[in-house]
Amino acid sequence: MLAVVPSATLYGLDGRSIRVEVDVAPGLPGFTIVGLADTAVQEARERVRGAIRNAGFTFPPRRTTVNLAPAELRKTGTSLDLAMAIGILLGSEQVRSGSGPVALLGELGLGGEVRPLPGTLPMVAAIAKRGIGRVVVATMAADEARLVDEVDVIAVATLAEAAEVVRGRRARRVPVAMPRVTISGVGSVVGEPAGSGSIREGEVVDLAEVRGQAEARRGLEIALAGEHGLLLTGPPGVGKTLLARTIPGLLPPLGDEAARSVSIVASATGEGPIHSLRRRAPFRAPHHTLSYAAMVGGGPNLTPGEVTRADRGVLFLDELAEFDRDVLEALRQPLEDGRVLIVRAGRAMTFPARFQLVAAMNPCPCGFAGSEPEGRCRCTPGEVERYDRRVSGPLRDRLDIWVSMPRIHAAALVAAREPEGSAVVAARIADARDIAVLERGRLNGRLRGRALRRACRLSGEAACRAVDLAEADVASGRGTERLLRVARTIADLAGSSAVAADHLEEAAWYRSQASRASALLAS
Amino acid sequence: MLPRCWPPDVLGVSATGPLADVEARAPAPWVAETPDPYAAERDAWTILTAAHGLGPLGFGALLTRFRTGRRILEVARGPDPIQRLMETPPVHERAGGRERPIGPAVAQAVVDAAEIGEATIRRVRQLGVRVLTVEEPAYPARLAAIAMPPHVLFVTGDPAALSMQRAVAVVGTRRATSAGRTTAGRVASALVAAEAAVISGLAFGIDGAAHEATVRAGGRTVAVIGGGHASLGPHAHTRLAAAIVAAGGAVVSELAPDVAPSRGTFPRRNRIISGLADATVVIEAPARSGALITASWALEQGRECFLVPGGLDAPASAGCLSFLREFRDAHVVAGVPQLIADLGFARPTQAGDALVNATSRTLGATEAQVASALVAGRITVDELVADTDLPVATVLAALTMLERRGLAAGVYGRYRPAGPLLGEVPRPKPR
Numbered sequence: 001m002l003a004v005v006p007s008a009t010l011y012g013l014d015g016r017s018i019r020v021e022v023d024v025a026p027g028l029p030g031f032t033i034v035g036l037a038d039t040a041v042q043e044a045r046e047r048v049r050g051a052i053r054n055a056g057f058t059f060p061p062r063r064t065t066v067n068l069a070p071a072e073l074r075k076t077g078t079s080l081d082l083a084m085a086i087g088i089l090l091g092s093e094q095v096r097s098g099s100g101p102v103a104l105l106g107e108l109g110l111g112g113e114v115r116p117l118p119g120t121l122p123m124v125a126a127i128a129k130r131g132i133g134r135v136v137v138a139t140m141a142a143d144e145a146r147l148v149d150e151v152d153v154i155a156v157a158t159l160a161e162a163a164e165v166v167r168g169r170r171a172r173r174v175p176v177a178m179p180r181v182t183i184s185g186v187g188s189v190v191g192e193p194a195g196s197g198s199i200r201e202g203e204v205v206d207l208a209e210v211r212g213q214a215e216a217r218r219g220l221e222i223a224l225a226g227e228h229g230l231l232l233t234g235p236p237g238v239g240k241t242l243l244a245r246t247i248p249g250l251l252p253p254l255g256d257e258a259a260r261s262v263s264i265v266a267s268a269t270g271e272g273p274i275h276s277l278r279r280r281a282p283f284r285a286p287h288h289t290l291s292y293a294a295m296v297g298g299g300p301n302l303t304p305g306e307v308t309r310a311d312r313g314v315l316f317l318d319e320l321a322e323f324d325r326d327v328l329e330a331l332r333q334p335l336e337d338g339r340v341l342i343v344r345a346g347r348a349m350t351f352p353a354r355f356q357l358v359a360a361m362n363p364c365p366c367g368f369a370g371s372e373p374e375g376r377c378r379c380t381p382g383e384v385e386r387y388d389r390r391v392s393g394p395l396r397d398r399l400d401i402w403v404s405m406p407r408i409h410a411a412a413l414v415a416a417r418e419p420e421g422s423a424v425v426a427a428r429i430a431d432a433r434d435i436a437v438l439e440r441g442r443l444n445g446r447l448r449g450r451a452l453r454r455a456c457r458l459s460g461e462a463a464c465r466a467v468d469l470a471e472a473d474v475a476s477g478r479g480t481e482r483l484l485r486v487a488r489t490i491a492d493l494a495g496s497s498a499v500a501a502d503h504l505e506e507a508a509w510y511r512s513q514a515s516r517a518s519a520l521l522a523s
Numbered sequence: 524m525l526p527r528c529w530p531p532d533v534l535g536v537s538a539t540g541p542l543a544d545v546e547a548r549a550p551a552p553w554v555a556e557t558p559d560p561y562a563a564e565r566d567a568w569t570i571l572t573a574a575h576g577l578g579p580l581g582f583g584a585l586l587t588r589f590r591t592g593r594r595i596l597e598v599a600r601g602p603d604p605i606q607r608l609m610e611t612p613p614v615h616e617r618a619g620g621r622e623r624p625i626g627p628a629v630a631q632a633v634v635d636a637a638e639i640g641e642a643t644i645r646r647v648r649q650l651g652v653r654v655l656t657v658e659e660p661a662y663p664a665r666l667a668a669i670a671m672p673p674h675v676l677f678v679t680g681d682p683a684a685l686s687m688q689r690a691v692a693v694v695g696t697r698r699a700t701s702a703g704r705t706t707a708g709r710v711a712s713a714l715v716a717a718e719a720a721v722i723s724g725l726a727f728g729i730d731g732a733a734h735e736a737t738v739r740a741g742g743r744t745v746a747v748i749g750g751g752h753a754s755l756g757p758h759a760h761t762r763l764a765a766a767i768v769a770a771g772g773a774v775v776s777e778l779a780p781d782v783a784p785s786r787g788t789f790p791r792r793n794r795i796i797s798g799l800a801d802a803t804v805v806i807e808a809p810a811r812s813g814a815l816i817t818a819s820w821a822l823e824q825g826r827e828c829f830l831v832p833g834g835l836d837a838p839a840s841a842g843c844l845s846f847l848r849e850f851r852d853a854h855v856v857a858g859v860p861q862l863i864a865d866l867g868f869a870r871p872t873q874a875g876d877a878l879v880n881a882t883s884r885t886l887g888a889t890e891a892q893v894a895s896a897l898v899a900g901r902i903t904v905d906e907l908v909a910d911t912d913l914p915v916a917t918v919l920a921a922l923t924m925l926e927r928r929g930l931a932a933g934v935y936g937r938y939r940p941a942g943p944l945l946g947e948v949p950r951p952k953p954r
Binding site: 214217235371382405 | 697698701727728757758759902903904905908915916917918919920921922923924927934935936937
């Protein structure tokens with residue numbers, strides 16, 4: 001007998017609605033899956049077989065064929081397990097459908113338990129779009145599935161419970177002695193893979209813990225207020241990473257649209273079950289050994305990379321000069337367009353990648369150039385220059401704010417004023433961002449060309465100063481735009497509607513060491 | 524800027540092709556009035572400098588034998604050139620050392636150079652390099668007085684910078700400390716105030732700081748480079764070289780434009796640095812530093828030699844100390860004004876103060892505050908903020924403008940006064 005069960009798979013960041021067709025026919029016992037199923041889907045045969053038997057049903061000793069439609073779409077992952085098992089139960093008439101259409105999403109364990117999946121949110125959204133009003137998911141994934149409005153979510157813990165739902169008898173919980181196992185099925189990555197860059201709640205640092213470094217604190221505040229690219233340079237141990245760890249506490253909460261987008265990415269990349277919309281901007285700090293595919297996304301299943309995981313948030317690259325050149329160059333497109341296009345043989349996919357780049361590096365290979373005691377740096381001037389040049393020109397141009405973090409003397413630390421905490425600074429950042437979005441529709445870091453010039457409203461004196469300062473920054477023709485963008489943000493932080501000369505003067509400060517050195521000669 | 528060109532008929536090059544174009548844009552009216560008597564010989568010498576391995580010794584021997592550079596070229600282009608060139612006897616039987624000053628390899632190099640002669644001339648002109656031979660009156664007299672002066676000098680910029688009435692070499696290590704760079708800048712600024720040219724080697728570290736401070740203070744400086752003009756290095760100093768020329772200084776080499784600098788060319792170059800100067804000042808030199816070679820050249824050439832002493836444990840000054848211990852003729856630098864007095868350049872010191880006052884008068888209130896904090900030795904932004912009690916944003920804006928006007932400098936988050944501010948004496952600040 002033929003049974004058709006709706007389900008879905010994950011394709012990149014999108015859910016794709018799938019019809020699972022099961023035909024249980026007379027013939028030699030066998031179990032075949034057709035319809036471009038990858039290895040994880042083929043392995044479902046063993047999970048489904050075990051789950052059916054251990055849930056107290058019988059695997060039909062007949063010729064069982066599963067077709068996954070649309071057949072031309074490549075299916076990956078384990079989201080179809082539950083639908084296949086129910087299909088077999090329906091096809092072998094062990095369960096009779098006593099309810100309306102219901103979609104099923106879940107990975108099965110051999111004991112019959114239903115497990116949550118990465119990508120529940122986009123998959124449920126795809127089912128809703130198909131017009132199916134009810135969906136069965138694993139208990140742990142229920143909160144995530146309920147983020148989709150138009151769908152009635154039914155949580156089940158086991159295959160038997162799911163069968164009850166299909167029968168139309170709801171909710172008598174069938175107690176099953178289910179072993180507490182850690183969830184690590186093929187394709188289902190729950191929890192953080194080693195070396196990945198998400199920051200945990202407890203690792204967010206308050207800005208008050210960073211002593212001294214006035215220049216860097218100010219630079220960070222401007223960068224976050226305007227979503228400007230930021231580079232911190234300094235010897236090891238001056239607190240570059242510590243400062244970066246304050247960022248999650250300084251960013252304002254995300255709006256609805258951004259929160260949905262971030263939640264979908266978090267869901268699809270398997271960051272664990274989501275219980276409510278993610279309002280905190282992502283902060284990703286991948287290690288410098290990561291591969292090209294891990295940065296931009298890709299792989300056989302077109303998995304989103306770090307640039308997409310940092311969408312609407314901050315991508316922090318510690319030890320910038322240690323990253324592979326290819327990996328850094330790959331950042332140029334997303335930095336410009338806010339999205340990344342991945343093309344693989346026969347398939348292309350666009351992922352969102354609107355992130356703010358924050359990077360840190362040492363001034364030279366040994367890290368001690370320009371720091372005390374003199375002569376601690378053992379690098380030759382040529383080595384220092386080459387190290388600096390590892391950050392290519394185009395990437396440099398996209399870093400609006402460069403700050404140096406010198407080693408601070410203990411005496412200076414004691415004498416310094418009590419530093420501001422995150423809450424105070426975060427409020428200023430949020431205000432400046434509100435002004436920018438209200439008046440210009442976007443953050444200043446994304447202003448270009450005429451929109452930028454319109455936004456700056458320079459007085460005569462300020463315009464002269466702008467020309468003067470831009471000429472000093474001889475490194476790049478983009479210098480002027482960079483200067484105006486940063487000055488606009490400084491003016492916003494100061495609550496000034498026009499960009500004044502002293503805003504420009506401060507903005508001119510945040511340029512690269514290289515252009516600082518060459519400006520020395522030009523003047 | 525177009526190169527200054529000598530007329531093609533003097534060179535024996537026809538005025539067609541790319542050269543004719545250059546001529547058309549840059550007519551040389553002075554030629555008609557005063558025909559240049561050195562032109563033909565100068566070109567011959569220029570061609571000969573391109574011969575790899577032909578040093579001052581070999582060139583001197585060839586000149587003694589054949590009398591003129593043109594004659595040498597004739598021989599090299601004539602029949603059986605290798606044999607005839609190799610027959611050149613040494614100039615002094617004993618002092619020459621080698622039995623034959625011209626070996627087979629060098630002879631071959633001379634023949635090759637003669638063959639591509641016109642190309643060499645064209646190349647020199649194309650780069651806008653002026654050539655001075657030791658025979659000419661424009662050749663710096665100080666340099667002509669040393670043993671083995673370069674027969675040919677390749678100069679960009681104003682050759683007059685080579686022959687200023689006062690000239691002092693300021694040299695030191697490439698790996699200078701920031702204190703060393705500051706000292707170099709102060710010495711150079713003081714020398715500019717004394718109207719002396721500052722001679723150095725365009726290297727990183729002390730050399731660069733000395734050139735830079737001179738240019739900023741509006742003085743003339745001469746950079747003697749270790750390679751030819753086409754391989755000007757280090758790359759990061761090409762802008763500095765341009766600034767030196769723009770400020771009325773000169774960049775000088777004894778090597779043909781396309782010769783790359785190598786291990787051997789730098790010590791050889793150092794004799795020109797000391798030779799162009801009345802005195803050599805070594806700011807910082809670790810043990811076995813190249814700057815010490817310049818210092819010993821200075822002593823050998825009978826010029827004055829000054830070294831800035833450093834702390835006993837300062838590796839960057841170890842070479843200075845051992846040099847002072849070893850050579851009784853070397854002097855200690857005991858303060859910048861004292862150095863100027865020791866050099867015999869003493870002048871009324873008010874000039875320097877007036878400059879500083881004039882500068883500080885034009886500063887805004889916050890800039891002046893930040894400037895005096897810098898002079899008082901506040902290095903980082905944190906210290907400047909604590910010292911001035913101004914908001915961070917204001918301090919950074921003020922620093923930008925000070926930097927823009929050449930009054931502050933620094934990288935990696937540590938800043939120092941520069942230019943005229945260097946002359947300011949830190950005032951104790953009531954705290």
